[in-house]
Amino acid sequence: MACQSRCRYKHCLSVKSRATQPRAWISTGPQQQHGTFYEFRTYNIQPHLNAAFLKLTSEKIHLRTAHSELIGYWSVEYGGLNQVFHIWKYDSYAQRASVRAALAQDPNWIEQYISKAMPMLSSQDNEVMYLVPWSKIQKPPKDGGVFELATFQMKPGGPAVWGKAFHASVGIRTGSGYAHAVGVFHSEFGPLNQVHVLWWYESADERAAIRRTSHEDARVVAAVRESAAYLVSQKNKLMFPCAFSPIK
Incomplete structure (x- = not known):
């Protein structure tokens, strides 16, 4: 009887420990549902x-x-x-x-x-x-133009580590009218801890002009610096949509 009583006591402690164990999320902000x-x-x-x-x-x-x-x-x-x-x-x-x-x-x-x-x-x-939880596919305001696929290799740890800073970096560019984000994606299979941002511009020359202007904006500079603290490397491509592309 004493043995059974001790077993029941240990079981209760184990259940209580699991029930009161703190919970944490791997990502920040809204969860992908x-x-x-x-x-x-x-x-x-x-x-x-x-x-x-x-x-x-x-x-x-x-x-x-x-x-x-x-x-x-x-x-x-x-x-x-x-x-x-x-x-x-x-x-x-x-x-x-x-x-x-x-x-x-x-x-x-x-x-x-x-x-x-x-x-x-x-x-x-x-x-x-996957689309990051705070992003959705948004077609460009008009057909034509050019698309930039910017790829960021982030430090390990996932959105819980760099999500807030990266969100702010993208948000200040879109919110200030510097660029149109078609979508922001994070990797599930392939290189991990990688984020892709698909940007749209009216032309390659407009992109160049916008980058010169935005790089003199203190808000953009501050947001990029904070996000860059979690950055390992980055690369990009400039692309033209094919005539049959749904997004163009």
């Missing part, structure tokens, strides 16, 4: 086949979009030669698996596109991204 994710795909094209690949894709992309949602498709102008970048939206990993299975059984997709496009590529890469 849904499974929607975005697949970032980057294809490197053999230089002499770049034009042929873009022509084929333009003619046959409808075979692919019949299966799942395309967010945007761009040709990289600076920061990666003979390269295309595209974003696909999925509601869940199960949906993506079913889409990939359906594509593998689609004779039109295989015969009219894949069999011709794959020999034109030198490599493919993909990443799985």
Whole structure:
């Protein structure tokens, strides 16, 4: 009886300890409450086949979009030669698996596109991204213009470490009218602790002028300095939307 009493006492202590254990969140601000994710795909094209690949894709992309949602498709102008970048939206990993299975059984997709496009590529890469909780996809105010994909490799620790500072850095640029953020994404598969910001500008020259102006704005400078304390490295690409891109 004494042994049973001690066991019950230890069990109660264990339950009480778990119940009163403090809780902490890995991210700051609103929590992500849904499974929607975005697949970032980057294809490197053999230089002499770049034009042929873009022509084929333009003619046959409808075979692919019949299966799942395309967010945007761009040709990289600076920061990666003979390269295309595209974003696909999925509601869940199960949906993506079913889409990939359906594509593998689609004779039109295989015969009219894949069999011709794959020999034109030198490599493919993909990443799985989530929108940060405080961001959503926002189309540019008008068609045309250029897009900058800015990629930030942040220090380990996730949004709990750098989320607030990064949010402020993006917010001061959009809130001051310096740039239009199409979306802000953080990595789930691929290089970890990575954030992508997709910006839109009316032209490459407008981007250059805005950067000169914003770099003289004390508010922007202060926000960037705070965010940079958590930064490991960064890179970017300037891209033009393809004619068939939903976002352009």
